[in-house]
Amino acid sequence: MTAIQCRYTGDLHCTAQHGPSGSVLNTDAPTDHDGLGESFSPTDLLATALGTCLLTIMGITARRRGWDLADASVIVEKTMTSEGPRRIQRLEAQITLPVSLSQEQKALLKRVANDCPVKRNLDSSMTIDLIWSDASPTAD
The missing domain is CATH 2.20.25 (N-terminal domain of TfIIb)
Incomplete structure (x- = not known):
C-alpha cells in the first residue's frame, strides 16, 4: 500500500x-x-498516469530483454466532455518507439502497453486510443 x-x-x-x-x-x-x-490539473494527472504507465510497462519488458528503449515517448492528449457531468471523454496517446527496434520487439511492446494497469482501470470509463509511430532517425 x-x-x-x-x-x-x-x-x-x-x-x-x-x-x-x-x-x-x-x-x-x-x-x-x-x-x-x-x-x-487532477485530470491532467490521470492523463499523465496513462502516459507514464505505458512507458514504464514497456520499459520493464525492454529491460528484462536487454533492449534499449531510450527516447521512447508518449504524448497524451486529453479531451473533456463538453456537456453533462464534467469528465474525461477521451485520451489519445501518441507513442513513439526507437527505430532501432525490430518489428517483433515493437509487436511485444504494443501488447504489453495494452495491458498497463492504468489503461486496464480506465478502459471502460472513456475512449483510449493508442497511436504508434517510430522515432525519426537522427542525422549524424
Whole structure:
C-alpha cells in the first residue's frame, strides 16, 4: 500500500506528497474550470498516469530483454466532455518507439502497453486510443 497525502492550499491549488519518497507535486484547476492553469490539473494527472504507465510497462519488458528503449515517448492528449457531468471523454496517446527496434520487439511492446494497469482501470470509463509511430532517425 502506498500513501499519498493531499492538502488543499487555497485558491484551487493542492499539493500531494508521495509517502515513500517524499516527492511533492502541485495541482491547480484548469482555466476552463475556474483555475489559473498554473500546474497540472487532477485530470491532467490521470492523463499523465496513462502516459507514464505505458512507458514504464514497456520499459520493464525492454529491460528484462536487454533492449534499449531510450527516447521512447508518449504524448497524451486529453479531451473533456463538453456537456453533462464534467469528465474525461477521451485520451489519445501518441507513442513513439526507437527505430532501432525490430518489428517483433515493437509487436511485444504494443501488447504489453495494452495491458498497463492504468489503461486496464480506465478502459471502460472513456475512449483510449493508442497511436504508434517510430522515432525519426537522427542525422549524424
